[in-house]
Amino acid sequence: MHVSPRRLLPFLMLSQLVAAPAYARKHDTGFLDRTINVQGTNYKYQVFVPDDWNSHQKWPIILFLHGTGERGDDGLLETDVGIGPAIRNGRSRIPAIVVMPQCPKNLWWINPPMQDLAMATLEAATKEFDGDVQRTYLTGLSMGGYGCWRLAEKYPGRFAALIVICGGIRLPARALKAYPYIAKLTPPDDPKSYSDAAAKIGNVPVWIFHGADDDIVPVTESQRMYAAMKQVSTDVHYTEYPGVGHQSWVKAYDEPKLFPWLFSKSLATNPK
Numbered sequence: 001m002h003v004s005p006r007r008l009l010p011f012l013m014l015s016q017l018v019a020a021p022a023y024a025r026k027h028d029t030g031f032l033d034r035t036i037n038v039q040g041t042n043y044k045y046q047v048f049v050p051d052d053w054n055s056h057q058k059w060p061i062i063l064f065l066h067g068t069g070e071r072g073d074d075g076l077l078e079t080d081v082g083i084g085p086a087i088r089n090g091r092s093r094i095p096a097i098v099v100m101p102q103c104p105k106n107l108w109w110i111n112p113p114m115q116d117l118a119m120a121t122l123e124a125a126t127k128e129f130d131g132d133v134q135r136t137y138l139t140g141l142s143m144g145g146y147g148c149w150r151l152a153e154k155y156p157g158r159f160a161a162l163i164v165i166c167g168g169i170r171l172p173a174r175a176l177k178a179y180p181y182i183a184k185l186t187p188p189d190d191p192k193s194y195s196d197a198a199a200k201i202g203n204v205p206v207w208i209f210h211g212a213d214d215d216i217v218p219v220t221e222s223q224r225m226y227a228a229m230k231q232v233s234t235d236v237h238y239t240e241y242p243g244v245g246h247q248s249w250v251k252a253y254d255e256p257k258l259f260p261w262l263f264s265k266s267l268a269t270n271p272k
Contacts, residue, residue: 044075109147
């Protein structure tokens, strides 16, 4: 059947209009708002997606756990301290998907439901943004540093490397007094607590940071974990900043060698 050019033209124009969005569509990048439901509760969180992201490759993915000051339910505060500012100060230094869940007020990352939240956001972002399970990393500061050690214990072999900043195993006396319910989640003040934690974590590359003058989390927490991890891991680094207080994460995330070291690690090549 012959169709005249005049009658065919509207169909051609319509097909172009329909097809155009598929070609013009570009995935959102930068800091993106996300929401996840875990055990019947909705939580807001953030995912940073590099400007040059595409779905034709697998991307390194970092799970970041914030400190006590960024707890809440706005899904935004967790980007204001730590890795968020580091990204804003130099996106090209962190060519990775960065997942930033938010812990509600009065809870801690060492609470099992919050561990579930952290892992659920990681899994969701890995699926949505083609995260590389062989190059999945964990980092956190202060309360998030404690959360890092606890998640690494609970999920050995899940993370290709850890960056733990002013964290520890045993919560400070001030925190135990303010939140008595977490005392049962805190191990005894005994060297075995640190060696037991390290044994569960296993041979994973880790870089630990702490300020020597930290008056919130004792520097001995990182010193003890460094000593314990050296007994089980072949790639352990410790940086202690003289004269620096609790906010050691500012210097840590600005270390020139940190992210090249991190992105060189992979579960596929790490020593077993």
